[in-house]
Amino acid sequence: MRLFQRFGSAWKWLYPGLGVKRWLVLLGLGLLLLSLGVSFFYVQAYRALEFSGAASPIAYNVTLQFLPRSVRGLLLLVAGISFVVVAVYRLSRSLVTVFYDGGREGLVDAIYRRRMRQRGPRIVTIGGGTGLSNLLRGLKERTDNLTAIVTVADDGGSSGRLRQQLGLLPPGDFRSCISALAEAEPLMGLLFQYRFGEGQGLDGHSFGNLFIAAMTGVTGDFAEAVRQSSKVLAVRGRVLPSTMQSVTLCAEVADSQHQVHGESQIPKAGAPIERVFLQPDDVHAYGEAVQALLGADMIVVGPGSLYTSILPNLLVHDIAAAIRASSALKVYVCNVATQPGETDGYSATDHLRAINNHVGEDLFDFVLTNNNLDVALPEGWNTVMVEPGSDGDGRIWPADVVDQDRPWRHDPVKLAKALLAMQAQSRASR
Numbered sequence: 001m002r003l004f005q006r007f008g009s010a011w012k013w014l015y016p017g018l019g020v021k022r023w024l025v026l027l028g029l030g031l032l033l034l035s036l037g038v039s040f041f042y043v044q045a046y047r048a049l050e051f052s053g054a055a056s057p058i059a060y061n062v063t064l065q066f067l068p069r070s071v072r073g074l075l076l077l078v079a080g081i082s083f084v085v086v087a088v089y090r091l092s093r094s095l096v097t098v099f100y101d102g103g104r105e106g107l108v109d110a111i112y113r114r115r116m117r118q119r120g121p122r123i124v125t126i127g128g129g130t131g132l133s134n135l136l137r138g139l140k141e142r143t144d145n146l147t148a149i150v151t152v153a154d155d156g157g158s159s160g161r162l163r164q165q166l167g168l169l170p171p172g173d174f175r176s177c178i179s180a181l182a183e184a185e186p187l188m189g190l191l192f193q194y195r196f197g198e199g200q201g202l203d204g205h206s207f208g209n210l211f212i213a214a215m216t217g218v219t220g221d222f223a224e225a226v227r228q229s230s231k232v233l234a235v236r237g238r239v240l241p242s243t244m245q246s247v248t249l250c251a252e253v254a255d256s257q258h259q260v261h262g263e264s265q266i267p268k269a270g271a272p273i274e275r276v277f278l279q280p281d282d283v284h285a286y287g288e289a290v291q292a293l294l295g296a297d298m299i300v301v302g303p304g305s306l307y308t309s310i311l312p313n314l315l316v317h318d319i320a321a322a323i324r325a326s327s328a329l330k331v332y333v334c335n336v337a338t339q340p341g342e343t344d345g346y347s348a349t350d351h352l353r354a355i356n357n358h359v360g361e362d363l364f365d366f367v368l369t370n371n372n373l374d375v376a377l378p379e380g381w382n383t384v385m386v387e388p389g390s391d392g393d394g395r396i397w398p399a400d401v402v403d404q405d406r407p408w409r410h411d412p413v414k415l416a417k418a419l420l421a422m423q424a425q426s427r428a429s430r
Contacts, residue, residue: 121423129305154263155264304335370384
């Protein structure tokens with residue numbers, strides 16, 4: 001056993017960078033030696049034994065004695081090559097079915113696309129709600145190196161009930177991000193998003209929220225529960241909390257002497273929001289989230305609810321500081337439509353000004369805005385406009401990123417394409 005271990009160590013020392021390839025080379029060498037050994041026995045038997053048609057007709061025919069030696073060698077060579085080709089082809093087909101579903105695109109295209117995703121830029125997204133999960137659906141087709149940093153201030157619906165009853169962080173936004181990044185069977189994604197419509201104690205809960213809650217009980221840690229849940233759905237990338245501490249989002253609204261407490265209550269205040277803050281206000285960022293920001297090629301904040309999805313992340317201690325310290329390209333994706341109760345009448349400049357007032361100026365290199373205004377929004381929604389002259393510093397990046405069928409949301413494919421174009425141009429200019 002020690003002899004094999006020493007041989008393996010010596011081989012690794014000689015070829016430290018080959019990884020799995022060295023074992024394939026070793027396998028090939030072993031097959032070659034095995035073939036040579038069999039050949040020696042075959043030649044010895046061929047020379048020592050008599051295979052005449054009269055003495056042993058079966059052996060004479062099986063060993064092809066009736067053919068010239070050159071023809072026999074050629075037949076064996078063709079048969080061996082045929083077996084190897086068929087075996088390699090079938091083996092490769094069996095292996096690639098792990099990530100290739102046999103759809104319309106060819107096998108080579110599927111392999112190429114997967115390789116390109118693996119080499120894609122390291123992108124960190126920050127936000128919550130529908131906006132973040134929508135963004136991830138588009139980006140996961142371009143890169144596997146994704147990290148989603150999610151707000152933990154949600155206190156409404158199923159997440160709020162589980163947070164109150166079990167004392168865990170709200171799982172709803174994490175569930176949505178996991179489903180958006182999932183590469184598992186579509187049925188698993190639908191199961192994770194399934195919401196119970198009846199049943200005592202179950203009404204309003206989604207299966208994914210309950211799954212994460214149960215996984216938290218098993219692992220004893222919410223972040224580990226999210227990580228293990230991601231493995232179940234074969235998630236491309238990571239989903240991380242902005243902080244592991246329980247926080248309450250509060251707001252000060254205009255013409256009011258009292259504060260609004262709770263993320264779900266802020267849009268119902270009925271007055272313009274002047275400032276939001278966290279209680280407690282000294283929470284620290286999750287370590288892996290800070291590391292991801294510092295190592296990113298691109299940081300994307302938004303889209304999403306400005307006061308209840310974006311700012312709760314940026315107000316966490318060290319998150320905004322890590323963004324500033326990172327050498328990544330930093331982009332704020334402005335919403336395509338105003339949100340009733342939060343950003344009524346807001347322009348793109350108003351969105352950016354609100355962020356600046358909370359965490360300081362010059363946090364972003366660019367602000368991505370929608371320039372396709374030929375869409376009709378439902379009553380109560382308004383298009384987020386870019387004010388004339390607001391691009392004095394060249395930071396506004398207009399692009400058609402709106403979803404034609406749901407014009408209050410971004411189109412995942414368009415948005416991912418625009419962001420990758422920004423990243424490519426920025427990299428080329430450096």
